[in-house]
Amino acid sequence: MVTLAEVAQHAGVSASTVSYVLSGKRSISATTRERVERSIRELGYHPNAGARALASARSNIIALMIPLRTDLYVPVMMEIAVAVATTARAHGYDVLLLTGEEGPGAVRRVTGSGLADAMILMDVELEDERLPLLRGSHQPSVLIGLPAEAGGLTCVDLDWTATGALCVEHLAGLGHRDIAVIGEAPAVYERHTGFAERTLDGLRARARQTGVRVLHRPCEGGYDAMAVTLARILDERPGTSGFVVQNESAVEPLLALLRQQGRAVPEDVSVIAICPDQVAVQASVRLTSVAIPAQEMGRHAVEHLMAKLAGRGDDEVVLITPELTVRASTGPAPAAP
Amino acid sequence: MVTLAEVAQHAGVSASTVSYVLSGKRSISATTRERVERSIRELGYHPNAGARALASARSNIIALMIPLRTDLYVPVMMEIAVAVATTARAHGYDVLLLTGEEGPGAVRRVTGSGLADAMILMDVELEDERLPLLRGSHQPSVLIGLPAEAGGLTCVDLDWTATGALCVEHLAGLGHRDIAVIGEAPAVYERHTGFAERTLDGLRARARQTGVRVLHRPCEGGYDAMAVTLARILDERPGTSGFVVQNESAVEPLLALLRQQGRAVPEDVSVIAICPDQVAVQASVRLTSVAIPAQEMGRHAVEHLMAKLAGRGDDEVVLITPELTVRASTGPAPAAP
DNA sequence: GTGAAAGCGCTAACAG
DNA sequence: CTGTTAGCGCTTTCAC
Numbered sequence: 001m002v003t004l005a006e007v008a009q010h011a012g013v014s015a016s017t018v019s020y021v022l023s024g025k026r027s028i029s030a031t032t033r034e035r036v037e038r039s040i041r042e043l044g045y046h047p048n049a050g051a052r053a054l055a056s057a058r059s060n061i062i063a064l065m066i067p068l069r070t071d072l073y074v075p076v077m078m079e080i081a082v083a084v085a086t087t088a089r090a091h092g093y094d095v096l097l098l099t100g101e102e103g104p105g106a107v108r109r110v111t112g113s114g115l116a117d118a119m120i121l122m123d124v125e126l127e128d129e130r131l132p133l134l135r136g137s138h139q140p141s142v143l144i145g146l147p148a149e150a151g152g153l154t155c156v157d158l159d160w161t162a163t164g165a166l167c168v169e170h171l172a173g174l175g176h177r178d179i180a181v182i183g184e185a186p187a188v189y190e191r192h193t194g195f196a197e198r199t200l201d202g203l204r205a206r207a208r209q210t211g212v213r214v215l216h217r218p219c220e221g222g223y224d225a226m227a228v229t230l231a232r233i234l235d236e237r238p239g240t241s242g243f244v245v246q247n248e249s250a251v252e253p254l255l256a257l258l259r260q261q262g263r264a265v266p267e268d269v270s271v272i273a274i275c276p277d278q279v280a281v282q283a284s285v286r287l288t289s290v291a292i293p294a295q296e297m298g299r300h301a302v303e304h305l306m307a308k309l310a311g312r313g314d315d316e317v318v319l320i321t322p323e324l325t326v327r328a329s330t331g332p333a334p335a336a337p
Numbered sequence: 338m339v340t341l342a343e344v345a346q347h348a349g350v351s352a353s354t355v356s357y358v359l360s361g362k363r364s365i366s367a368t369t370r371e372r373v374e375r376s377i378r379e380l381g382y383h384p385n386a387g388a389r390a391l392a393s394a395r396s397n398i399i400a401l402m403i404p405l406r407t408d409l410y411v412p413v414m415m416e417i418a419v420a421v422a423t424t425a426r427a428h429g430y431d432v433l434l435l436t437g438e439e440g441p442g443a444v445r446r447v448t449g450s451g452l453a454d455a456m457i458l459m460d461v462e463l464e465d466e467r468l469p470l471l472r473g474s475h476q477p478s479v480l481i482g483l484p485a486e487a488g489g490l491t492c493v494d495l496d497w498t499a500t501g502a503l504c505v506e507h508l509a510g511l512g513h514r515d516i517a518v519i520g521e522a523p524a525v526y527e528r529h530t531g532f533a534e535r536t537l538d539g540l541r542a543r544a545r546q547t548g549v550r551v552l553h554r555p556c557e558g559g560y561d562a563m564a565v566t567l568a569r570i571l572d573e574r575p576g577t578s579g580f581v582v583q584n585e586s587a588v589e590p591l592l593a594l595l596r597q598q599g600r601a602v603p604e605d606v607s608v609i610a611i612c613p614d615q616v617a618v619q620a621s622v623r624l625t626s627v628a629i630p631a632q633e634m635g636r637h638a639v640e641h642l643m644a645k646l647a648g649r650g651d652d653e654v655v656l657i658t659p660e661l662t663v664r665a666s667t668g669p670a671p672a673a674p
Numbered sequence: 675g676t677g678a679a680a681g682c683g684c685t686a687a688c689a690g
Numbered sequence: 691c692t693g694t695t696a697g698c699g700c701t702t703t704c705a706c
Contacts, residue, residue: 001451003683014693019685029691046449050390051683054698059387064434068419075411081418082403085436094452097401097434099422112383114338115431223621249619252589256621260596282586284560284593340699351677356701366675388699391682 002045011039022047053114061094062305063116065107065130067123068100073248075276076294077122080144083298084120091306093117104130111137118305120144124155126192140308142301146194150317154308156300159319160195163290164202166324167244167272170288172210175333176242176270179207179214180233182226182254184247186218199246199274215240221249223256230257241333246274255284266331273329280327288330290322339382348376359384390451399425399642400453402435402443402467404460410585412613413631414459417481420635421457428643430454441467448474455642457481461492463529477645479638483531487654491645493637496656497532500627501539503661504581504609507625509547512670513579513607516544517570518553519563519591521584526555536583536611552577558586560593567594578670583611592621603668610666617664625667627659 008015013032020026021036028036039045053059064084066077085095096116098106100123107130110116117140121130124145134141135152143150146157171179181203183189188196200216207214215237219229229250233240245251251273255265263269265285273280273289280289300318307313345352350369357363358373365373376382390396401421403414422432433453435443437460444467447453454477458467461482471478472489480487483494508516518540520526525533537553544551552574556566566587570577582588588610592602600606602622610617610626617626637655644650 001683004685005683015684016686016694017692020692023685025686027691032692044449046446048391048683049450049452050387050394050396051698052685053387054385054391054700055683055685057387057685057698061433066419068423074415078411078415081434082436085434086438089436089439095434096398097418097422097432099419099426101423102426109383112381113386115386222619252593253621256589256593256596259593282559284590338699341701342699352700353678353702354676357676360701362702364675369675385699388682389701391684392699392701394682394701 001048002043004045004047007036007039007043007045010043011035057114058117059114060092061096061116062088062302063096063098063106063110063119065098065100065119065121069123073292075248075278076292079276079294080122080298080301083295084302087299087302091302093302093306104133107133107137107139111139118142118309120301120305124194126194126197140305140313142305142308144297144301146198146317146319148194152315154304154315154317156297156304156318157195157320158292158297159322160198161202161205162319163274163322164199164204164244165206166202166290166322167274168203168206168210168212168214170272170324170326170330171242171244171270172206172212174242174270174330177212177333178237178239179212179242179244180237180240181214181216182229182243182245182247182250183216183218185220189218196246203244213237219247219250221247221253223253226250226253227257230254241269242330243269243271244274245271248275248279251275251279251283251287259284265329268334270330270333272324277325280325283329285329286327288325288327290324293320293323296320338385339380341382341384344373344376344380344382347380348372394451395454396451397429398431398433398453399639400433400435400443400447400456402437402456402458404437406437406460410629412585412615413629416613416631417459417635417638420632421639424636424639428639430639430643441470444470444474444476448476455479455646457638457642461531463531463534477642477650479642479645481634481638483535483654483656485531489652491641491652492654493634493641494532494654494656495629495634496659497535498539498542499656500611500659501536501541501581502543503539503627503659504611505540505543505547505549505551507609507661507663507667508579508581508607509543509549511579511607511667513549514670515550515574515576516552516579516581517574517577518551519566519580519582519584519587520553520555522557523555533583540581550574556584556587558584558590560590563587563590564594567591578606579667580606580608581611582608585612585616588612588616588620588624596621602666605671607667607670609661614662617662620666622666623664625662625664627661630657630660633657 008018088095119141122144124143126148143155146155184196217229273287277291280287341355345355425432456478459481461480463485465484480492483492521533554566610624614628617624
């Protein structure tokens with residue numbers, strides 16, 4: 001293993017000079033810099049991460065805590081994780097992957113050991129048990145997701161309330177008066193996941209304002225569950241002409257069932273999904289949708305973390321404005337029968 | 338920050354004693370151990386990761402390199418990643434997430450800096466450009482996926498050849514004589530991804546043995562692409578009664594299209610998928626499938642890495658035996674018309 | 675069963 | 691612009 005001292009000797013300079021060439025923290029003459037860089041190349045030198053972390057008290061690692069549940073929103077999670085990793089690399093940081101399994105203790109372990117300089121928490125719940133620990137530690141952090149009480153924390157999230165409102169607005173504008181919302185699995189609501197509840201709030205508030213009726217039904221993924229849910233909805237509100245779907249694994253089943261029942265999309269019923277763009281364009285009908293901007297969230301989270309690490313800290317809540325893309329699944333409400 | 342020295346002082350012992358209590362590398366009297374552990378608790382001590390890495394020359398971190406493409410097999414990738422992370426934790430290791438973006442250079446960076454003690458490579462291609470670097474470095478590593486030349490490397494993968502054979506066997510046993518294979522996107526074959534080519538080999542070999550005809554068609558995901566692909570297949574081989582699908586995003590479109598054309602599954606045509614179990618059971622028809630054992634692969638990879646790190650190294654190729662689960666999408670071939 | 679002490683490789687004052 | 695040097699906190703001989 002090549003050490004900094006060996007590089008220094010090879011280049012005929014002192015260790016600190018090599019260190020400063022590497023960090024750029026003080027000016028170096030062009031000739032010296034070149035000699036050092038040449039030695040580094042020739043010897044194949046790589047700074048030792050542990051030594052660096054010890055001496056500088058910074059690991060250049062950020063921890064990313066993903067949920068253990070790999071059933072919900074997998075593509076979104078993955079996309080966020082990849083965006084976090086690539087953005088972090090662009091800033092010279094590596095990413096340590098923590099799963100929810102270890103529980104809140106992971107926060108303590110990582111902050112305590114100096115393994116990571118900062119952390120990003122995904123899938124934050126309204127009353128998240130990791131938050132007290134996070135507030136206690138002095139670790140810079142960013143949440144992806146918005147807890148009930150964000151005081152003193154930096155959060156990045158899609159503005160789900162606005163997302164819900166946007167969906168209703170679009171459908172109401174097309175003349176739909178009876179809207180059904182196919183939600184996530186009941187468990188998601190039970191554990192008070194912020195995005196689900198907020199979407200619902202936005203949906204309902206705008207519905208009141210526009211005089212539209214909204215019927216919300218949670219739904220497990222898959223074809224069978226969707227069939228049951230749909231039957232119940234149409235039974236209760238036969239006049240339903242608009243659907244808002246916030247459940248990736250219910251999208252395709254819903255479309256298949258509607259087709260099967262002879263209800264044409266968008267002539268008879270309109271469907272709008274809250275999902276990644278990729279899902280919307282790959283569906284059997286190109287779906288009008290509000291995108292879940294996974295990459296943007298990951299990127300934002302890292303950028304904010306970097307700002308904090310640079311001392312330009314600002315505890316703020318960043319809500320990304322939702323964008324609705326009209327595709328082929330929504331149209332004017334059919335004339336009342 | 339609490340240091341080991343402070344703990345030692347608090348407990349009235351030497352630093353080395355505290356260290357040994359922590360590592361268990363030499364016997365400690367019960368009373369001493371208790372005093373030390375008490376001090377650790379009272380002071381809230383956490384060993385510093387950097388210092389530990391420097392002194393011991395081991396970081397207790399393994400690097401996991403995931404592909405940058407987040408379009409292919411996302412749920413599988415995610416499941417593997419989570420399995421790797423949790424298994425690694427169980428062995429006292431953390432996981433560093435590397436994306437393919439950084440390219441082969443990431444291998445050098447991580448091995449050179451001692452950031453990680455070992456690495457796991459996912460999505461290994463037949464002629465993977467990371468492999469020469471890996472062979473050169475002395476870093477313990479495990480590949481998930483099987484390159485063309487595995488000499489000197491440890492690999493974990495599903496036995497894709499057997500997987501293909503298993504599919505044909507099942508359909509042939511049910512009397513199907515004309516089988517169509519819906520494959521991954523053409524790009525997957527072009528970049529010589531091992532699993533895709535091997536599956537095909539297995540499929541064809543067994544087809545020859547059983548006197549079955551196989552027609553292979555790559556397919557981009559989504560409904561439209563599937564519609565085109567299906568039309569061509571039925572045009573070319575009208576007698577096709579069995580489908581093998583190795584493309585998650587083609588599964589539901591295929592089922593929808595068959596339904597739409599009045600071809601009942603499994604009465605008229607049988608469909609067998611190569612996909613995670615979760616996808617198989619959530620589809621609109623419960624699919625007979627060969628599972629992609631993501632968790633098992635992740636777990637295996639870590640276990641082998643641990644063995645190597647412990648010196649019980651063994652360069653070997655572990656091929657997981659595929660398992661076919663019969664569900665509701667396959668049945669006897671219809672009588673010839 | 676326990677202590678003392680020598681580093682691990684690097685950073686960042688401090689000194690010129 | 692460059693060199694000297696004192697640690698960073700822990701592991702691990704070596705010695706008792």
